[in-house]
Structure formats: structure tokens, C-alpha cells
Amino acid sequence: MxxxxxxxxxxxxxxxxxxxxxxxxxxxxxxxxxxxxxxxxxxxxxxxxxxxxxxxxxxxxxxxxxxxxxxxxxxxxxxxxxxxxxxxxxxxxxxxxxxxxxxxxxxxxxxxxxxxxxxxxxxxxxxxxxxxxxxxxxxxxxxxxxxxxxxxxxxxxxxxxxxxxxxxxxxxxxxxxxxxxxxxxxxxxxxxxxxxxxxxxxxxxxxxxxxxxxxxxxxxxxxxxxxxxQGWLFGRPGRLPTAVELSADPLPRVTPYPGCASTPFAAIRDRVRTLPMSQHMLVPLCGLLEEMAQHTDAVRMLFAVVPKTTPFDEQTWMTYSHIAKRGVAVAVFGQESPAPLGAGVHVVPLPDTDPLLDERVLIAVGSHFAAAMLAHRAEPTRTCDGESQIYDAVLTYDRRIVIEALHALVSRLTSLPANAPGL
Incomplete structure (x- = not known):
């Protein structure tokens, strides 16, 4: 039986x-x-x-x-x-x-x-x-x-x-x-x-x-x-020995990044000096990072937060689609792309209550390059160029701060954007 x-x-x-x-x-x-x-x-x-x-x-x-x-x-x-x-x-x-x-x-x-x-x-x-x-x-x-x-x-x-x-x-x-x-x-x-x-x-x-x-x-x-x-030159897989003389060289223990902030701007709010900037002033700062992703191999991930009040135009969606086709993992939080211009770009919708909607963010990360433009909506005022100043902003190249800001976005992802095929 x-x-x-x-x-x-x-x-x-x-x-x-x-x-x-x-x-x-x-x-x-x-x-x-x-x-x-x-x-x-x-x-x-x-x-x-x-x-x-x-x-x-x-x-x-x-x-x-x-x-x-x-x-x-x-x-x-x-x-x-x-x-x-x-x-x-x-x-x-x-x-x-x-x-x-x-x-x-x-x-x-x-x-x-x-x-x-x-x-x-x-x-x-x-x-x-x-x-x-x-x-x-x-x-x-x-x-x-x-x-x-x-x-x-x-x-x-x-x-x-x-x-x-x-x-x-x-x-x-x-x-x-x-x-x-x-x-x-x-x-x-x-x-x-x-x-x-x-x-x-x-x-x-x-x-x-x-x-x-x-x-x-x-x-x-x-x-x-x-x-x-590791490899056959040093030993094939087998039983675990009961005693072994270990190397005098211990495994390192890397200091991990701190706990995740609620938003990218929250990661730097009390650590970096920000400057008042209009939306018009943020454009060239974002352009610095977008150009790196579009024309060099320094960037492997490009994540952007775009409030509904400042939507991407069709040319920007085309640029991001081109960056994704180069093998960069690209994600845009907060807006829907006008298909097919956003092909290859991972779009992450945000609920109306998400505090990210008060921020304009662009984060670019690679193996030897890390930078972030982080901006938070402030009370509108008038600037010398006649525009409404609506953001407190910073452009930082401090890798540790950039990765902390990136973690705040990763916490909202259910999948990592696809990029180039393997070797």
C-alpha cells in the first residue's frame, strides 16, 4: 500500500x-x-x-x-x-x-x-x-x-x-x-x-x-x-571538514547604507545646503545628468520623479527612451508616458497622497559615477528673473547621499527596469 x-x-x-x-x-x-x-x-x-x-x-x-x-x-x-x-x-x-x-x-x-x-x-x-x-x-x-x-x-x-x-x-x-x-x-x-x-x-x-x-x-x-x-584548483565540492585552518585574511564587513528615507529629498534635507530655484533653473541641472546617460557609459540607472505640474514634453520622453535602449535601467515616477515614445522606460504611477509628488528628482548611478538633482516644492515667491521660485534644490555628487536617495525610489519599485543583455 x-x-x-x-x-x-x-x-x-x-x-x-x-x-x-x-x-x-x-x-x-x-x-x-x-x-x-x-x-x-x-x-x-x-x-x-x-x-x-x-x-x-x-x-x-x-x-x-x-x-x-x-x-x-x-x-x-x-x-x-x-x-x-x-x-x-x-x-x-x-x-x-x-x-x-x-x-x-x-x-x-x-x-x-x-x-x-x-x-x-x-x-x-x-x-x-x-x-x-x-x-x-x-x-x-x-x-x-x-x-x-x-x-x-x-x-x-x-x-x-x-x-x-x-x-x-x-x-x-x-x-x-x-x-x-x-x-x-x-x-x-x-x-x-x-x-x-x-x-x-x-x-x-x-x-x-x-x-x-x-x-x-x-x-x-x-x-x-x-x-x-574559488574553483577546482583549490578544491572540488565535497563534505564540510570538521576542522580547518582559516586564512589570516578575514572577510570584510562593508558599512551598509542607512535606513531608507521616505523620499529622496528627505535623505538630504538636514545634511546638504539647498538653494532656491525656479523650474526653469532646474532644467539645465537635469540636462547634465541626462547627457551623461545619453552619451557615455558612466550611468547604469537613471531614475526620475516628475510632478504632474511639470510634465515631460514629447522630446524628453524620446530622450529617455533612447537612454533605455542604450542599456540603462530607466524609471520615471509619477507620470504616464505617451506611448510609444516611452518604450523601454519603466513607468511607476504614484498615488495622490505620495509625498514624492512634491519633489522633482533625477538620480544617475553607475560604477564610478553617482549624481542626483533633488528638489522640493517650496512656497512660491518672485525671483530676479521674474519667475516663481517653487523649489529648494541641490545637485550632489556625494555617492553615499545619492544611493540613499536612490533607495527611497527603489522602495516603490516592484521590478527593476530591464536593460542590456548579459555578456
Missing amino acids: QTATSARDPFDALLAARAVCPVFQPIVSLRDGRPVGFEALARGPDGSQYQTPAALFAEAAHRGVTAELDWICGVTACAEALDRGMRHAPLFLNVDPDTLGTPCPVDLLPTYERALQELDLVLEITERRGGNPASILRSVTTFRQRGGRIAIDDVGVDPFSLNMISMLAPDVIKLDRSVTQGDKPSWARTLVINSVKMEAQATGAAVLCEGIETPEHLEAARAIGATLG
């Missing part, structure tokens, strides 16, 4: 039994070759059609249960680390962006809570495009508040990961094996390396090269400037 579990198809039975086997691969310091931590990887039951991680996660994606599988894989790895007493070595856990913000299954929650208290966890956000940026930001903030670190995985595969770097200030940036093993110069590879190095220098994040399998790959990783490495 079949039980309820055995009557299910194999994948349902796998999920119900939490039948995932964790394996672990060392992450090493390129200075002394010793481990700084271990990445947990998942395998399905031996001999099954879901034994490989590719088959396992492909089936989960097909069935819409990636988040549940992510939780099973992560908590199972934590249980193994707890059982083997590996409390001093950082444990890297992969997670899909769509999983962030979803609740941990009830039966796994006690182990996860124990892991948060006893293990040194590093959450690796994978390159797979998707996820709610606001949910990602909230989940990352909560995880860090509980002592965890953040890594961005497989950088160089999808521009989504570079945008995540700009928003999250990760502790570890992992370059994909295609970057490490690339044997031909290309502008795309160069752009990724420069972007990552700029971010690491600005925040103190560690750069890790994946896919180091030969001495030549190791030499390439060192030439890139990576301080950490």
Missing part, C-alpha cells in the same frame, strides 16, 4: 522529504591559499533525475517553487555546518532574488534561527534576473542587522548584478568564471572589471574570482586584482 508521500511524483516527494544533499567548496585567500569560508552547493538524491543542481532548479522554476527549494537548500546546509561544528568559518548560501522576502517554511525555521545566532552567514544573491527590488532591499537590511554579510554572485553574466552592486554595497563581489577564464580582450569584460574594482575601492568589498581551475586562471585572477578565489 502506497503512502501519501510515495504516491506523489518524485519531485514532490523530494520537496516533502527535504531530500537535498549539501556539498561545500572552499573560498580561499589568494595571498596565502587558505580558506576564508565555504560556499554551500545543492545536490539532489544520488541516481535520481534531479541529482544535478541544474536539473533540480530547472524543475523548481518550472513548477514555481524556487523559493521553497532555496529555503530547503540553505537551511539543510546550515544544519550540516551546525552538526559538524563549523561555527568559525563563514558559510556562503545562494539565494534567488525572488526568494528574498518570502517566509522560511515553518519546519525549517528553528534551524534557520539557530544558524543566524551561531553561524557566520554570507547571503549570495544570484545573477538570475528578477525579484522585487524593494523586497530585496528590506531583506538585505534585515539580514545585515542580524549579523550577516552580503555577496553578489556571478557578476558579468547579467547587468542585474551590476545594478545590485550599486544599490546594496555588498561585502563580497564574485566575478563569474567567464570573466576569470576570458582569454580575449573585450570592452564588456573590461567594463565589468572596472565597475567591480571601482566599487571595491569605494566600499572596501572583497573581489572574488570564480572558476579558477588552472595556474593560468589564478594568474588572471591576481592580474584582475581579486583577493579571493
Whole structure:
């Protein structure tokens, strides 16, 4: 007689039994070759059609249960680390962006809570495009508040990961094996390396090269400037050791951006001197940032807030559409675009009660460039040029302030604007 579990198809039975086997691969310091931590990887039951991680996660994606599988894989790895007493070595856990913000299954929650208290966890956000940026930001903030670190995985595969770097200030940036093993110069590879190095220098994040399998790959990783490495040259995935001599080079812990302000202008209200400006005076300030996005590769995200009292004209919508086609993630808050001029531009409607409607904002962010024009509607007066002065405004290039202002907009997004295809 079949039980309820055995009557299910194999994948349902796998999920119900939490039948995932964790394996672990060392992450090493390129200075002394010793481990700084271990990445947990998942395998399905031996001999099954879901034994490989590719088959396992492909089936989960097909069935819409990636988040549940992510939780099973992560908590199972934590249980193994707890059982083997590996409390001093950082444990890297992969997670899909769509999983962030979803609740941990009830039966796994006690182990996860124990892991948060006893293990040194590093959450690796994978390159797979998707996820709610606001949910990602909230989940990352909560995880860090509980002592965890953040890594961005497989950088160089999808521009989504570079945008995540700009928003999250990760502790570890992992370059994909295609970057490490690339044997031909290309502008795309160069752009990724420069972007990552700029971010690491600005925040103190560690750069890790994946896919180091030969001495030549190791030499390439060192030439890139990576301080950490991972690959078959240092060890294949296997059982977690019960004892290990860790590197003298600890993982960094980057200072995260502060909690999200209610609006971009609120992020700078008490920190930056503003000047009274008319709407006419704001136009050239916005033009400085729009030109950067339109004619250079310095900008990866361009976010604008446009009050209904100062709508975009058709030429501006065309400009933003062109910027989006260049591979920049473009979002406009507060107005609807006159189709098809806004093609490629992510439009975010705002409720009438949103305080953003009192602001005019333009934020441009890239790997080595960050700027924001932030303006808040003030009481109208008369200026020397005869116009009504209606804004207190500032143009700032302080990256930390710009990212804080950006977070106030990201908190209103349900999806990140699409941009250029991956490498």
C-alpha cells in the first residue's frame, strides 16, 4: 500500500522529504591559499533525475517553487555546518532574488534561527534576473542587522548584478568564471572589471574570482586584482571538514547604507545646503545628468520623479527612451508616458497622497559615477528673473547621499527596469 508521500511524483516527494544533499567548496585567500569560508552547493538524491543542481532548479522554476527549494537548500546546509561544528568559518548560501522576502517554511525555521545566532552567514544573491527590488532591499537590511554579510554572485553574466552592486554595497563581489577564464580582450569584460574594482575601492568589498581551475586562471585572477578565489584548483565540492585552518585574511564587513528615507529629498534635507530655484533653473541641472546617460557609459540607472505640474514634453520622453535602449535601467515616477515614445522606460504611477509628488528628482548611478538633482516644492515667491521660485534644490555628487536617495525610489519599485543583455 502506497503512502501519501510515495504516491506523489518524485519531485514532490523530494520537496516533502527535504531530500537535498549539501556539498561545500572552499573560498580561499589568494595571498596565502587558505580558506576564508565555504560556499554551500545543492545536490539532489544520488541516481535520481534531479541529482544535478541544474536539473533540480530547472524543475523548481518550472513548477514555481524556487523559493521553497532555496529555503530547503540553505537551511539543510546550515544544519550540516551546525552538526559538524563549523561555527568559525563563514558559510556562503545562494539565494534567488525572488526568494528574498518570502517566509522560511515553518519546519525549517528553528534551524534557520539557530544558524543566524551561531553561524557566520554570507547571503549570495544570484545573477538570475528578477525579484522585487524593494523586497530585496528590506531583506538585505534585515539580514545585515542580524549579523550577516552580503555577496553578489556571478557578476558579468547579467547587468542585474551590476545594478545590485550599486544599490546594496555588498561585502563580497564574485566575478563569474567567464570573466576569470576570458582569454580575449573585450570592452564588456573590461567594463565589468572596472565597475567591480571601482566599487571595491569605494566600499572596501572583497573581489572574488570564480572558476579558477588552472595556474593560468589564478594568474588572471591576481592580474584582475581579486583577493579571493574559488574553483577546482583549490578544491572540488565535497563534505564540510570538521576542522580547518582559516586564512589570516578575514572577510570584510562593508558599512551598509542607512535606513531608507521616505523620499529622496528627505535623505538630504538636514545634511546638504539647498538653494532656491525656479523650474526653469532646474532644467539645465537635469540636462547634465541626462547627457551623461545619453552619451557615455558612466550611468547604469537613471531614475526620475516628475510632478504632474511639470510634465515631460514629447522630446524628453524620446530622450529617455533612447537612454533605455542604450542599456540603462530607466524609471520615471509619477507620470504616464505617451506611448510609444516611452518604450523601454519603466513607468511607476504614484498615488495622490505620495509625498514624492512634491519633489522633482533625477538620480544617475553607475560604477564610478553617482549624481542626483533633488528638489522640493517650496512656497512660491518672485525671483530676479521674474519667475516663481517653487523649489529648494541641490545637485550632489556625494555617492553615499545619492544611493540613499536612490533607495527611497527603489522602495516603490516592484521590478527593476530591464536593460542590456548579459555578456
